Structures are given as structure tokens and as C-alpha cells.
Amino acid sequence: MKKLLLTGFEPFLDNPINPTEEIVKALNGKTIGNYEIVGHILPVDFSASAVKCNQLIDEVQPDAVISLGLAAGRSKITPERIAINCRDGAEDNKGVKLVDAPIEDVGPAGYFSTLPIRAFVDTLNEAGLPASISNTAGTYLCNNVMYSALHKIEKENLDIIAGFVHIPASHQLAVKNPRLPSWSSRDLQDAVVAMVKVL
Numbered sequence: 001m002k003k004l005l006l007t008g009f010e011p012f013l014d015n016p017i018n019p020t021e022e023i024v025k026a027l028n029g030k031t032i033g034n035y036e037i038v039g040h041i042l043p044v045d046f047s048a049s050a051v052k053c054n055q056l057i058d059e060v061q062p063d064a065v066i067s068l069g070l071a072a073g074r075s076k077i078t079p080e081r082i083a084i085n086c087r088d089g090a091e092d093n094k095g096v097k098l099v100d101a102p103i104e105d106v107g108p109a110g111y112f113s114t115l116p117i118r119a120f121v122d123t124l125n126e127a128g129l130p131a132s133i134s135n136t137a138g139t140y141l142c143n144n145v146m147y148s149a150l151h152k153i154e155k156e157n158l159d160i161i162a163g164f165v166h167i168p169a170s171h172q173l174a175v176k177n178p179r180l181p182s183w184s185s186r187d188l189q190d191a192v193v194a195m196v197k198v199l
């Protein structure tokens with residue numbers, strides 16, 4: 001049996017709920033396809049989230065890593081194509097705000113996802129769950145975690161596929177923040193299960 005490290009994030013900024021948390025808690029310990037799911041929630045904290053994710057890679061020794069993040073305002077499931085060596089934007093949950101800060105002082109400009117993102121999108125669309133590849137994971141925590149995991153895997157020559165998938169708001173979050181397009185929790189979870197089955 002292979003192992004999948006599945007990460008989500010705690011709530012952040014004006015999102016009192018992070019639907020990735022619910023999905024990761026629901027799937028933790030389950031077996032999906034060839035994978036046993038090991039789920040963990042990461043803090044929205046520039047100094048801690050990537051460190052924690054990379055520690056989990058050492059502890060769990062997964063065959064694959066899928067990190068999930070909320071992209072409030074997107075209406076589709078969006079597997080990310082690339083992470084870039086930049087931190088910039090809103091403040092994190094510790095009040096830290098970074099401007100044009102590299103993630104790694106000596107690191108490549110970007111890393112492509114090593115997950116089968118085209119197959120994810122095709123499978124989801126065939127299942128009636130709207131999805132498209134995103135060409136930017138932004139410059140906030142999600143990009144930071146994706147870049148740092150791929151950097152570790154490259155540097156240490158690990159046999160692990162990894163990448164990031166942004167998901168839309170859940171209906172529960174849209175009740176609190178009514179301008180957001182939203183999905184049912186069931187559909188969000190089904191989409192993540194469908195992507196794991198692709199692996």
C-alpha cells in the first residue's frame with residue numbers, strides 16, 4: 001500500500017472556515033485506490049507552514065503529496081501547474097506581511113507540479129466536477145508550501161510526486177461570505193477522492 005500525505009490549511013484572513021480542513025479530517029486514515037491517506041492541517045504562518053509540511057514528508061515518507069488550499073472566489077477545482085520562488089501579499093495569521101521575499105535565497109525561479117494535473121482535470125470534468133489547470137498558485141502560503149516541498153524533493157532526490165490543488169469555497173463558507181461562488185462539501189470531497197484515484 002502506498003502512502004499519500006494530504007495537507008489542508010487552517011482558516012485565514014476573512015475566511016472563518018477553510019473547507020480544506022474538513023476534507024483532510026474526513027479522509028485522514030482512509031484508503032483510496034492504492035493509497036493510505038495521512039492527513040494534516042498546516043498553519044497559515046510563513047515561518048511554520050513549509051517547515052511543518054517538509055517535516056511531515058520526513059516523518060510520513062509518502063509516495064505522493066497533495067496539498068490543498070482554499071482559493072476563495074474561484075469557481076472550479078484548480079490543480080496548480082507551477083510554484084514560484086516568491087512570498088508577497090497579505091499578512092499571515094501571525095501578522096507577518098512579506099513583500100517580494102524569496103522563499104529560497106538560492107533556488108530556482110519555479111518548480112512544476114509533478115502530479116498528473118492534466119489527468120486530474122480531465123477526470124474531474126468527465127465526472128461533472130468543473131476543473132481547470134491554474135498557471136499561478138499566487139505568492140501566499142499555498143505557493144510557499146508547494147515550492148518548499150518540491151525544492152526539498154529535488155534537493156534530496158526523493159522518489160515522491162507532489163503538488164498543490166486549490167479548491168473553491170464551500171457553501172458553509174459562502175453563507176458567511178456571500179459573494180463567494182461555492183460548492184457542497186460533498187462535491188469538494190468527491191473531487192479530492194477522484195484525484196487520489198487517478199494516482
Ligand code: PCA
Nearest residue numbers: 009069070140141142143
Ligand atoms: N489558501 C491560501 C493560504 C491558505 C489557504 O487555504 C493560499 O491560497 O495561499
